[in-house]
Amino acid sequence: MARSCGHCGRTIEEKEYGVVNLKDGQCVCKDCADQTRILYPYRYVKELRESTIAKEYTKLKNEAIYGMTVGTNRIDPLTEMTLEEFKSALEESQKAAEAQAALYDRAKAVIEADHVRKYYINIGSSEKPKYNKRKVYGVFGKVIHGELITGAEVVVSHKDRDYSAKIWELQDWDGTGHTGMPVGKATAGKLVNMLFEQEMNFVFPGDTLIVR
Numbered sequence: 001m002a003r004s005c006g007h008c009g010r011t012i013e014e015k016e017y018g019v020v021n022l023k024d025g026q027c028v029c030k031d032c033a034d035q036t037r038i039l040y041p042y043r044y045v046k047e048l049r050e051s052t053i054a055k056e057y058t059k060l061k062n063e064a065i066y067g068m069t070v071g072t073n074r075i076d077p078l079t080e081m082t083l084e085e086f087k088s089a090l091e092e093s094q095k096a097a098e099a100q101a102a103l104y105d106r107a108k109a110v111i112e113a114d115h116v117r118k119y120y121i122n123i124g125s126s127e128k129p130k131y132n133k134r135k136v137y138g139v140f141g142k143v144i145h146g147e148l149i150t151g152a153e154v155v156v157s158h159k160d161r162d163y164s165a166k167i168w169e170l171q172d173w174d175g176t177g178h179t180g181m182p183v184g185k186a187t188a189g190k191l192v193n194m195l196f197e198q199e200m201n202f203v204f205p206g207d208t209l210i211v212r
Contacts, residue, residue, distance in 0.1 A: 005029040006083045007090065020076060026083040033078055036086070036093040037189025038100065038144075043075040044175030044191075072174045097188060100145045109146035109211040111154065111192070113139055116200050137200040138193045139209070140173055146211065148192065149185045154209040156202060163202040169195040 003012045006026040012019055018030025078086060104110050117138045124130030139154075150170045156163050172180035173191040186192045203209070 003027055005032055007032045007087065020078045022081055022083055022086060023079065024082040026086075028078070028083075028086060032090070034187045034190070035097075036078065036089050037187055038096050039093045039189065040077045040089055041142075041189040042175075042191070043077070045073045045075060046176075047073050072176050074174060097145075100188065104145050104210070107146060107210050107212060109148040109152065110144050111139075111141045111148060111194070111209040111211075112144050113141040113156075113203050113205060113207040113209060115140050115205055116203050118199075134197070135199075136168070137196045137198065138171075139196065139200055139203050140193050141191070141209070143186050143188050143190050143192060145188050147185055147187050148194075148211060150183075152211045154194070154211055156207050156209050158202060165196045165198055165200060167194045168197045171195065 002014075004010060005012060005028050006022065007028050008031070010029055012027065012029055016029070018033065019027055020030075020033045021027050078089070081089060100110075117140065118135055119138065120131040121134065121136055122129045123132050148167075148170065150167055153164055153166045169182055170184070170186060171182050171193040172186075173193045174180055175191055180193055183192075
């Protein structure tokens, strides 16, 4: 059965990514939901989960927490809202975005860096991994203003010198050290992993990255 976004009215395709089901049975599309993330971001909570691999390992090691592994559960505060409450939240978020824009005049996007990670890309399978020799660098952080897109060039300043790099791939981030699902864009309030094909030794935790 076809549904439509309770805010913009757009028809939502079956199994469309990012759709939020509200408390009163209404739903909103990803684009509308993303506009509220500056004030209503996802929350990430670590929890113990059953794991087939962990069961085999802990069985051999005879550990106390049998067959469990630590996973991350994503909580969406929008699911606790009615459509009317969502519309109010959207208005509040738009005002917050305007206030943030005034702080970063003419910047297309601003990201606060959390940490940088170097790793190799698996070009095989999970069962038979095969790692490419080419190193990739992930800069994890939070979009605090604007809209970040794949291919954007980020700039960070240190000691009166600007350093820049182009985003090769943009991913969702779950708040842990893991990579996420590739996305084309991310708006204020979203956690992201920005992948680069060059060394990112000029980015440090807490740095502000600007897209001009």
